[in-house]
Amino acid sequence: MIHVRTIGVLGGGQLGRMLTLEAKRMGYRVVTLEPFPDSPCGQVADEQIVAAYDDARAVGELGARSDVITYEFENIPLESALLLERDGRMVRPNSEALRITQDRLLEKTFLREARCPTVEFAPIRKPEELDVALADVGLPAVFKTVRGGYDGKGQWLVRSFHEAAAAVEDARGQALICERFVEFDREVSLISSRGADGHTVRFPVTENVHDTGVLVTTIVPARVSAVIEEKVCEAARRIGDGLGIVGTYCVEFFVVGQDVYVNEIAPRVHNSGHFSLDATQISQYEAHVRAICDLPLVEPRLFAPAVMMNILGDGAGDDLAGIDDVLRDPDLKLHLYGKRHAALRRKMGHFTVLGRTTEDALDRATRAKAALSWTPPLRTKAIAVALES
Secondary structure: OOOOOEEEEEOOOHHHHHHHHHHHHOOOEEEEEEOOOOOOOOOOOOEEEEOOOOOHHHHHHHHHHOOEEEEOOOOOOHHHHHHHHHOOOOEOOOHHHHHHHHOHHHHHHHHHHOOOOOOOEEEEOOHHHHHHHHHHHOOOEEEEEOOOOOOOOOEEEEOOHHHHHHHHHHOOOOOEEEEEOOOOOEEEEEEEEEOOOOOEEEOOOEEEEEEOOEEEEEEEOOOOOHHHHHHHHHHHHHHHHHHOOOEEEEEEEEEEOOEEEEEEEEOOOOHHHOOHHHHEOOOHHHHHHHHHOOOOOOOOOEOOOEEEEEEEOOOOOOEEEOHHHHOOOOOEEEEEOOOOOOOOOOEEEEEEEEOOOHHHHHHHHHHHHHHOEEEOOHHHHHHHHHHHO
């Protein structure tokens, strides 16, 4: 068992912010490493090291200041995690989990070897492999960059050879994975937290709605059968054990009839688990802190059906209007991330509504979302009026 006083976090986004707030509540100090100053995580952490993720000196400094290091997104340089481990630092989840989940081909191959269901897939590392990939997978298909890409970026839905060739050209030499496109009934995810002893607890299976690759709504519990729930839980267990994850992780699935297919693994806390801050007695963030600090894990309990909705920027302004209206709902909890600029489709915050039923929570969340809008700051409005007069 390790003794932890300070937790290091690679990454300074909103996931790190919520993780830090839970860690601070539990008495830990938190140091984050993030290239951009005044990051959402840095605003609430004890310290922020402002440096690039591949800055060896800064990474070493993070390790020296921390008793355990974790990460809030998986697109940090693998070499940084390896450097920390070579220095004898405790990185949780470990660099091997990071290595596999950073590479979609390695991830899908791991899933196949772990006997977890996936759609057919094939590599396209160079244009000459396009014909073979399409022959193996068929059309329609989804092309994804093997590395990087997030919230729908670096992905192409192709329905013809012409579209496939255009996607390869658009990728500009990046290695791709070709996956069979499935007309799924629902997208669901399962968040689990696994300790160093292998003990694992699970949050309720969630149902997720995306808009062009960006998560917009999470419904919990997911409206799926017990058969689907059992398959999802078994696949997630195999994944956690196979990767040796210590911490909270998320597995995303496509549901087709009574079958499930693993879409992606996130070896970290996840957007679809935001609801747990308000709808369960232990959040995914506290569970992650417990796991990486060798504290006991307890099974989450859902208080009531819940709906979480992301608040995305629309490029129209940086001031959020309508807050007074949504906060009149006594069962709504609002979370804003401290970001200054509400760029188009940027995740600026979220809210969770607890309801008597799923339909009740969904209806009230939909009405709350409609009440919110982005407007220019008052000073900008005044300048615009002056210019027009």
